[in-house]
Amino acid sequence: MDFPTTERQASFLQLADRLAEAFAERAGEQDRSGEFPYANFADIRAAGLPALVVPVEFGGWGGDLLDAIMVAEHLARGDGSTALSFVMHMQxxxxxxxxxxxxxxxxxxxxxxxxxxxxxxxxxxxEPALGSPSRG
Structure with a gap:
């Protein structure tokens, strides 16, 4: 998906593209071995990306749904399974x-x-009897 982005979105996408390049270098071997992509998630953490959709008031980057979708798409260019797992975090x-x-x-x-x-x-x-903030 290519369409105009803000400067902020462009910076998110540049970061995602750098990560995707590293993911792509490892993807073949990880697919062959079936190994979990630990290095990919270490890279995600080192880049600070878990903060993408965390509100600024909590120290995050304040990314919105469009930011999350675009970052996921760019990460998936390197390794789809890593991107999918990261989407679960953002969601x-x-x-x-x-x-x-x-x-x-x-x-x-x-x-x-x-x-x-x-x-x-x-x-x-x-536990069902205890409830949760997301499900009551």
């Missing part, structure tokens, strides 16, 4: 932020973990 964080219902302290902790430690989250759940 989980984005949903937690947008859906509301989360107490401020746990939401802030979740967001800070992504920003400060590069935490990647693909699901937020708890």
């Amino acid at each position: 989980t964080i984005g949903s937690a932020v947008e859906a509301g219902g989360w107490p401020q302290a746990p939401l802030a902790e979740l967001c800070r973990a992504a920003v400060e430690r590069g935490a990647l989250v693909n699901s937020l759940a708890t």
Whole structure:
């Protein structure tokens, strides 16, 4: 998908393209061996990308849905499975932020973990009887 981007989006895409180049170099061997792409996720963390959709108020980059989609597309050019896994993180964080219902302290902790430690989250759940901020 190629269309005009803002300077900010262009910077996100340049970062994603650099990461995708590194992913592509490893993709063949990872596909042959079946090994999890640990190095790809180390690169994502080192680049600070887990902060992409975290709101600025929590120290993130404040990216929106379009930013997330464009970054995912560019990451997928290097390794689709890594991009898909990263989409799960962005969707989980984005949903937690947008859906509301989360107490401020746990939401802030979740967001800070992504920003400060590069935490990647693909699901937020708890025991059915205990409830959760995302499902009640």
